[in-house]
Amino acid sequence: MTETLHRIVLASRPEHKPGLDNFRMEESALPEPAAGQFLARTLWLSLDPYMRGRMSAARSYAKPVEVGATMEGACVAEVVTSRHPGFAAGDIVLAQLGWASHGISDGAGVRKIDPAAAPVTTALGVLGMPGLTAWVGLNDIAGARAGETIVVSAATGAVGSLVGQLARRKGMRVIGIAGGAEKCAYAVAELGYDICLDHHGADARRLGAQIAEAAPNGVDAYFENVGGTVLEAVLPAMNTHGRIALCGMIAWYSGAPAALPAPAIWGAILRQRLRVQGFIIFDHWNRLPAFLAEVAPLVKDGSIRYRETVAEGLDAAPAAFLRLLEGGNFGKQLVRVG
Ligand SMILES: NC(=O)c1ccc[n+]([C@@H]2O[C@H](COP(=O)([O-])OP(=O)(O)OC[C@H]3O[C@@H](n4cnc5c(N)ncnc54)[C@H](OP(=O)(O)O)[C@@H]3O)[C@@H](O)[C@H]2O)c1
CATH class of the missing domain: 3.40.50.720 (NAD(P)-binding Rossmann-like Domain)
Incomplete structure (x- = not known):
């Protein structure tokens, strides 16, 4: 395990088309979880078109990412150290850790994933x-x-x-x-x-x-x-x-x-x-159980197909995101972080 936290921050707001200079990689010491928190390391980061909106300060349905803050994003991650009663080291979770190699969470909005049920990346795509x-x-x-x-x-x-x-x-x-x-x-x-x-x-x-x-x-x-x-x-x-x-x-x-x-x-x-x-x-999360009940079995038996485009390494995320905005992805765009 690396002892360094890597994260990609919003370096500046794009006026029109974003570019690589709108992002910056930063490093810092790995944080320690406090009581009621866990530390997780990111395995997969999801890149989604909505992130373009978070780069802008214009009024939207969600707050923008502040300049200098970690880019927002959903991740599949593995719990490394836990001081949270509901999570143990080794648990695989779906968590909003952002464009980062690791993250601290208090468990709010985090969902455990069963790697035996479906490939874990599906939690960010076809089953996410x-x-x-x-x-x-x-x-x-x-x-x-x-x-x-x-x-x-x-x-x-x-x-x-x-x-x-x-x-x-x-x-x-x-x-x-x-x-x-x-x-x-x-x-x-x-x-x-x-x-x-x-x-x-x-x-x-x-x-x-x-x-x-x-x-x-x-x-x-x-x-x-x-x-x-x-x-x-x-x-x-x-x-x-x-x-x-x-x-x-x-x-x-x-x-x-x-x-x-x-x-x-x-x-x-x-x-x-x-x-x-x-x-x-966001307004329809209550439909998740009904959705999963119908679609998860269809993904499992192969009747529903899905495809993924994988960028390798956290530092590849900005370029992959820019490609996504131009149609360079084919199916769900992911970054293999860990
Ligand atoms: N309302 C919500 O809550 C919600 C939630 C998730 C996603 N979305 C929206 O749903 C849409 C699809 O999201 P996704 O995650 O599934 O992304 P995606 O389809 O996997 O990737 C985006 C695709 O958009 C197409 N595209 C990009 N620029 C285009 C252009 N100028 N003209 C026509 N097509 C263009 C490209 O496909 P081609 O190469 O085929 O053109 C590109 O691959 C996005 O608009 C996203 O913001 C909304």
Whole structure:
């Protein structure tokens, strides 16, 4: 065990696109747990698009990371030393230790993980926050129904890959949108999408025509992960009284150089009488047991597939995060820290 704590802090706030200079690695002595705390070492760190929001001071649903503070993030970690009655050395836990090699916790919000039940990384992906987001968004927000047509953007990502598979299992026609031929081929062959359209290099008009062709009965539900050109292409294909589960808008997280004009968005929502519902998964943690009861067995028996992109070592986290924002990940983006 290293005796040094390594952590990546927010060095400065990006104005638009973040860069490596917005992050800094810092080292300090390993902290000692006080009574009621434990020290854990990070095995896996999850990188997620929401972290871009935490780098900004703009108003959001959660507080920003302060400049000089450790970047926030969920980790799978192993308890090293415990002075907490509920945790023992060797326990594997899901904890918000941030972009750090180790962390101290008082156990609040920490969940023990059974490594025998599923690979521990699934607690950060298909059986973790992104998986729950997919399940809640599809069922509770989009109101998915058999026989309908749904479009899923970022179709092979941590959230989208599960949305697509669950929608298919419900008997929906499932149209994916992803970046690049390899992701699109995977979406159809492995995830069961009926069709997957490549948004790379496509303008909204061409992509819109492809969506209209892929959805001869129109689009009843849109699982929105990206915004930008993709939203512009999907909106005209939405059926009257269609529903949009607004999960994310990653294309705009670093600014909106080619923002879709508000009249175009509002006009489509009004004319097509769409129901648009944004949701943040924090409000839906009570759905975790029901989600796990349905999806964990499907992951275990292989009926639900998932894919991971792994960056090696904590110092690789900033570059991996920047790649994630540009679509460089294929499935759930992780960092192997320990
Ligand atoms: N509401 C919530 O509580 C909640 C919770 C979790 C995640 N989310 C949101 O859900 C979305 C997906 O998250 P995730 O963790 O599953 O990430 P992910 O899909 O694994 O990775 C992000 C993907 O977004 C796509 N992308 C990036 N820039 C794009 C652009 N300009 N235009 C179109 N696509 C672009 C890329 O896929 P392609 O290469 O296929 O383009 C990239 O791989 C994000 O917007 C995230 O913020 C929301």
